[in-house]
Every structure is written in C-alpha cells, then in structure tokens.
Amino acid sequence: MAAENPVESLQEEATCPVCLEYFTAPVSLECGHNFCRACISQCWKGSDTATSCPQCRETVQQGNLRPNRQLANVVEIAKRLSLQAAKGAGRDGVCERHQEALKLFCEEDQTPICVICRESRAHRAHRVVPIEEAAQEYKERIQAHLKTLREEREKLLGLKATGEGNSQEYLRQTQIERQKIVSEVQQLQQFLEEQERLLLAQLEKLDEEIARIQNENVSKLSEQISHLGELISELEGKCQKPASEFLQDIRTTLSRCEKGKFQQPEEISPELEERVSGFCQKTIVLMEILGKFKDTLPSELERKRGEFFGAHRQVNVTLDPDTAHPDLVLSEDRKSVRWADTRQQLPNNPERFDTELCVLGCEGFTSGRHCWEVEVGAGQYWAVGVARESVGRKGEISHSPEGGIWAVERDWWTDQFRALTSPVIPLPLSRVPSRIRVCLDCDRGQVTFIDAGDEAPIFTFPPGSVPGGRIRPWL
Numbered sequence: 332m333a334a335e336n337p338v339e340s341l342q343e344e345a346t347c348p349v350c351l352e353y354f355t356a357p358v359s360l361e362c363g364h365n366f367c368r369a370c371i372s373q374c375w376k377g378s379d380t381a382t383s384c385p386q387c388r389e390t391v392q393q394g395n396l397r398p399n400r401q402l403a404n405v406v407e408i409a410k411r412l413s414l415q416a417a418k419g420a421g422r423d424g425v426c427e428r429h430q431e432a433l434k435l436f437c438e439e440d441q442t443p444i445c446v447i448c449r450e451s452r453a454h455r456a457h458r459v460v461p462i463e464e465a466a467q468e469y470k471e472r473i474q475a476h477l478k479t480l481r482e483e484r485e486k487l488l489g490l491k492a493t494g495e496g497n498s499q500e501y502l503r504q505t506q507i508e509r510q511k512i513v514s515e516v517q518q519l520q521q522f523l524e525e526q527e528r529l530l531l532a533q534l535e536k537l538d539e540e541i542a543r544i545q546n547e548n549v550s551k552l553s554e555q556i557s558h559l560g561e562l563i564s565e566l567e568g569k570c571q572k573p574a575s576e577f578l579q580d581i582r583t584t585l586s587r588c589e590k591g592k593f594q595q596p597e598e599i600s601p602e603l604e605e606r607v608s609g610f611c612q613k614t615i616v617l618m619e620i621l622g623k624f625k626d627t628l629p630s631e632l633e634r635k636r637g638e639f640f641g642a643h644r645q646v647n648v649t650l651d652p653d654t655a656h657p658d659l660v661l662s663e664d665r666k667s668v669r670w671a672d673t674r675q676q677l678p679n680n681p682e683r684f685d686t687e688l689c690v691l692g693c694e695g696f697t698s699g700r701h702c703w704e705v706e707v708g709a710g711q712y713w714a715v716g717v718a719r720e721s722v723g724r725k726g727e728i729s730h731s732p733e734g735g736i737w738a739v740e741r742d743w744w745t746d747q748f749r750a751l752t753s754p755v756i757p758l759p760l761s762r763v764p765s766r767i768r769v770c771l772d773c774d775r776g777q778v779t780f781i782d783a784g785d786e787a788p789i790f791t792f793p794p795g796s797v798p799g800g801r802i803r804p805w806l
Contacts, residue, residue: 338412345402345409348386349374353431354406358396362389365399436465491698562587643702643770648692648804653682654724655690665693667706668806684724692804695720702770703804704783707741714740714751715767717778717797718805729753736805737778737792739767750790758790771802 347354349370356368364386366374375382375393383390410430424433431445439457448454460468569577569584649665660671668690679685707713714730716738728734731753738751739758748758766783776797780789 341409345406357399357402359399360384361391361395362387435459436462643700646701646703648703651691651693656684656688686726690806695801695803696773697801698773700772705767712743714738716805717802720801739780739790
C-alpha cells in the first residue's frame with residue numbers, strides 16, 4: 332500500500348526493488364520496471380542471453396537496458412525533499428553532502444557518516460561502526476558518567492544537608508548561650524544592685540552615727556570653751572585687784588579653777604570601729620569578685636568567639652586572572668598579587684576591571700559559612716573583602732555595599748584603617764594587622780573581619796548586610 336505522505340510515496344517510487352535504496356544510474360527493462368544498473372547486472376550475472384525481470388519474471392533481453400534519466404532526476408528530487416523533511420522535523424539523520432542516511436559512525440573523527448562518505452578518501456582508512464552500535468556504546472559510557480555524577484550530586488546534597496543541620500545546631504547553641512548570658516547578667520545585675528543597696532544603707536547608718544558623735548563632741552567642746560573663756564576672764568580680772576581684795580575667798584576661786592579643767596570628748600566606740608572595718612572588708616571582697624569577673628569575662632568571650640568562628644569552613648582562595656586589572660601581576664600559583672611597574676598588555680574581556688585596581692577570587696559562595704586569610708604584610712595600602720559576582724568591572728565603581736562590595740582598607744593618604752561603609756567608618760585599631768581573616772556567613776548575610784595575629788575583631792557588617800546571590804573574595 333502506498334504511503335499517504337506524498338514525500339514518502341515519492342521515496343518509494345525512487346527506491347530500487349532489489350537494494351531497497353535510492354536508484355543509482357537507473358535503467359528500464361522492456362517490461363517497464365526500473366532497477367539500478369549495478370543491481371540488475373548482479374542479478375543477471377552468469378547469464379549470456381535471455382533473462383527475466385526480477386520483479387514480474389517476464390523474459391527480457393540483457394541488451395535492451397535503457398537509461399532512465401527522468402527517473403534519475405526524480406531520485407535527486409526525492410533525496411532533496413527527504414533532506415528538507417528531515418531538517419524540518421529537527422532530525423540530523425541525513426548526510427548534508429550526499430543526502431544519504433547516516434548509518435555509520437567514524438570513530439576517528441567522532442562523527443556520523445553515510446555509506447558514500449565511508450568510501451571517500453576522508454574516511455576510507457578510518458575505523459567505522461554501525462551508528463546504532465556506536466550509539467549503544469556511547470550511551471553506556473554516558474550512563475556510567477551519569478551514575479558518577481548522580482553519586483557526586485547525592486554527596487553534595489548530603490554535605491549541604493549536613494551543613495544546614497550544623498548551621499541550625501550552631502544557631503541553636505548560640506541562642507542557648509545568648510539566653511544564658513542574658514540570664515546570668517540579669518542575675519549578676521540584681522546581685523550587684525542588692526549589694527549596692529545593702530552597702531549604701533550600711534554606709535548611711537555609719538554616716539549618721541559618726542555625725543551624731545561628731546555633733547555631740549562639737550557641742551560639748553563649744554560649751555567647755557565658752558565656760559573656760561568666762562573663767563579665764565574672771566581670773567584675769569581678779570589678778571588685777573589689790574592683795575587684800577585678791578585673797579578674799581581665794582579657796583573658792585581655786586576650787587572653781589580645778590573644776591574647770593578640760594574634759595576629753597567622746598571617742599569612736601570599738602563597736603563602731605568594728606562596723607567600719609567590717610564594711611571595708613565587704614567592699615574589698617566585692618571589688619575582688621568584680622575584678623575576677625572582669626578578668627575572666629574577656630577570655631571566656633574569646634573562647635566562645637573561637638568556637639563560633641571555628642564553625643566556618645576554611646577555604647583556599649585562588650585569584651582569577653581574567654578579572655585582574657592590567658596593573659596587577661598575579662603569582663604563578665595565583666595566591667598573591669602585586670602592583671606592576673608597567674601596565675600589562677591584556678585582553679579587555681568583560682570580566683576584567685579596567686579602572687579600579689581590583690581582582691576577584693575564583694571561588695564563589697551562595698550558602699554556608701566560609702573563612703580565609705589574606706596576608707597584607709606591611710603594605711601601605713590594601714583593601715580586603717567580598718563582592719557580588721555581578722559587581723561592576725568597567726569604569727569607576729563604588730567601594731561600598733551599594734556598589735556590591737563589603738570590605739575594610741588601609742587608606743593610602745591618611746594611613747587610616749576604615750570600613751568601606753557608606754559613609755566610611757574609621758577603625759581605631761590597637762595594632763597594625765598583617766594578616767586579615769575574612770569570615771563570610773552566606774545564610775545570615777554577614778561578613779566579619781578579624782586580625783588573625785591576635786584574634787582581635789576589626790569590623791562586622793551585621794546580619795542581612797550581604798544579600799543573596801553568588802559572593803566572591805575581593806582584593
């Protein structure tokens with residue numbers, strides 16, 4: 332039955348009934364049937380006279396073969412239509428050069444070929460296999476790679492899940508520590524406030540007792556001073572009188588002099604002295620406790636901070652030469668960079684910084700916590716931090732979070748350490764850092780800078796400062 336598709340019908344008409352391929356040099360027999368010249372010659376091989384048609388079995392003469400040029404033209408048209416139909420259907424199953432089906436695969440050139448290509452000089456000496464066999468072989472190889480890739484993906488998914496679980500556990504631990512700190516500090520604050528009230532109340536009582544004694548002593552002394560003043564004036568006046576008058580009632584005068592002797596004021600009682608001494612001892616003990624607390628707290632905080640930053644994954648950063656400004660020279664291992672004496676002749680590719688003296692790290696991070704260290708040495712100017720993957724590369728760019736950069740720097744002109752916020756924030760560091768540790772927490776959107784020499788904090792861009800997306804080291 333003829334195919335309903337006109338192209339397929341034409342292909343059937345252009346197909347030799349012997350080889351079932353397109354006619355090659357078609358010839359017509361007396362009976363009207365057509366065959367490839369080579370096919371009919373092969374069928375009649377060994378017969379010298381009358382032969383029969385392979386299709387209708389009618390006897391024909393070998394010498395009456397007539398070339399069918401019109402059929403040859405139809406064959407060419409059928410081949411072109413077949414090629415166009417294959418291309419229109421999105422198939423690459425036909426040789427563009429010979430319009431033959433791609434039935435073979437050249438292993439030397441790694442490309443499908445047709446039977447005519449196989450006999451050409453380009454592929455004659457090459458090893459070829461049937462295309463189905465090659466496809467099966469390469470499918471098996473691809474399946475092996477797929478298995479490995481799927482295993483790697485499962486490992487990465489497991490690492491991701493483990494990392495997320497660890498992060499949640501760390502966050503839970505930090506929350507617990509936060510609650511402990513708040514609770515302990517509140518209890519300590521309550522204790523200190525209570526001690527403050529008790530000690531101040533005791534001090535107030537001591538002040539009142541000391542003031543009472545002091546007031547009583549002053550009153551008594553003032554009274555005695557006044558009495559003695561009056562007695563002295565009286566005696567001085569008496570001494571100015573004549574002897575007879577002076578000696579009158581001399582016994583009473585002497586008695587009054589003896590009674591008017593000075594009386595010692597009331598002293599601080601031993602009980603009061605003991606109370607003052609006890610209070611001073613309490614104060615000393617309290618000061619010792621507070622001193623130990625102040626000495627212990629920083630070291631404990633340092634330990635906790637060490638545990639926190641220990642949770643960051645240490646990474647080795649290599650610099651991306653395609654991003655480096657032409658005035659920057661990278662080392663062979665791409666672990667260090669220096670300012671070149673002369674500008675390098677480098678291609679101005681889209682990734683390269685062309686104005687700012689910057690370079691990005693090859694590594695990019697989208698999740699998890701990571702840290703790395705940058706040796707700045709005694710450099711007079713440097714800037715260290717992270718940047719968005721999409722940070723601007725051409726022309727002037729803003730060294731700030733608005734420009735996609737989160738970093739700290741040592742300024743060239745002022746020799747000042749600064750955080751590149753907007754506006755910049757001066758950093759009053761106690762020492763000149765020679766090695767900077769950069770801690771990136773992608774999940775919290777936070778970047779922290781540490782002096783790796785003494786573990787002293789330099790600056791932190793708070794949680795949420797760094798938005799999502801791929802983040803890369805930046806120098």
